[in-house]
Amino acid sequence: MAADYRFDESITLKLQRDEAIVLFWYLTRELWVRENNKLSASFIHPAEDHSLEALVQQLFPPLMDTGAPDAAGVEIAAREHLLKRYT
Numbered sequence: 001m002a003a004d005y006r007f008d009e010s011i012t013l014k015l016q017r018d019e020a021i022v023l024f025w026y027l028t029r030e031l032w033v034r035e036n037n038k039l040s041a042s043f044i045h046p047a048e049d050h051s052l053e054a055l056v057q058q059l060f061p062p063l064m065d066t067g068a069p070d071a072a073g074v075e076i077a078a079r080e081h082l083l084k085r086y087t
């Protein structure tokens with residue numbers, strides 16, 4: 001490969017916590033619940049699934065506290081909080 005695309009460099013994303021929670025739970029639902037997985041039907045290359053799995057893995061550590069026993073409540077509250085900022 002002649003071009004230097006710097007593929008081995010890390011990048012940093014900044015999200016508000018509500019955005020990160022909504023994105024994390026959406027991706028886990030879409031990537032891991034395969035029977036209703038519309039997201040993977042849109043993939044044109046296997047690398048797309050791997051890139052989203054990598055994103056989920058990066059979102060998980062700072063959001064560990066959003067899991068059981070009140071995961072559904074946290075996700076609902078994050079959705080509502082996020083929409084309030086944009087409506």
